[in-house]
Amino acid sequence: MSVQAVVFDIGNVLIDWKPERFYDRVIGEDRRRAMFAAVDLHEMNDRVDRGANWKDEVEAVAVAHPDWSDEIRMWHDRWIEIASPAIDHSVRLLRALRRANVPVFALSNFGIQTFELAEKEYPFLAEFDRRYISGQMGQVKPEPAIYEAVEADIEFEPEGLLFADDRQDNINAAASRGWQTHLFTTSEKWASRLVKDGLLTADQAL
Known part of the structure; x- marks a missing residue:
């Protein structure tokens, strides 16, 4: 047909849509690799894609991972830089x-x-x-x-x-x-x- x-x-x-590239630029590739190994940010994003509240999901993950909280909150606060x-x-x-x-x-x-x-x-x-x-x-x-x-x-x-x-x-x-x-x-x-x-x-x- x-x-x-x-x-x-x-x-x-x-x-x-390449979050890793954004984090490589902002915090450096080595720290990005360490963060993504410690925190499943893509799983967090999958929950948002299913309809979960974006800010709430990011904040919950940031609180659960205090060593990376500032970087995780970028997924909300600087999202438009990630999606560009x-x-x-x-x-x-x-x-x-x-x-x-x-x-x-x-x-x-x-x-x-x-x-x-x-x-x-x-x-x-x-x-x-x-x-x-x-x-x-x-x-x-x-x-x-x-x-x-x-x-x-x-x-x-x-x-x-x-x-x-x-x-x-x-x-x-x-x-x-x-x-x-x-x-x-x-x-x-x-x-x-x-x-x-x-x-x-x-x-x-x-």
Whole structure:
């Protein structure tokens, strides 16, 4: 089936999301490695992505790990520096698809409060036809329920969806449901895929 709609992940597809890089810059790689070995910050973030209160989760982990409390609180206080910058070429592709009248959706693991902050920093997040945000839904990728919820809400068959995500497990889950998929590594390769599938011309995909 030809592609009828495009589904974007957000983190590492439209916005860089590399917390380790932020901490390497701020506290140095050696201290970052020690902190991430002592504190499971990604597990903390997963709880936020499921809908837990962002500030409360960060504060609870900071209190539980006093040796790293200042650094852990940066996950809240300096979050917009962690979730940056925008991937400009991917943003252009999103807008090019809209101009070409291709329906575009977002499906992303994202907290309720963090997404509210991201919307203020990145206005293009308001440009999707619909957005499926894990914290708001109480479901996360790659669990089947979140894909089922998307399928139940939109008017396209799973086989007509093209989904771009940077994580193989999320891609595999979508593919198992019949979605067409693209493992995102660079915006240039994503552009080539959109051209290959006839959604954009080469000029539109620049």
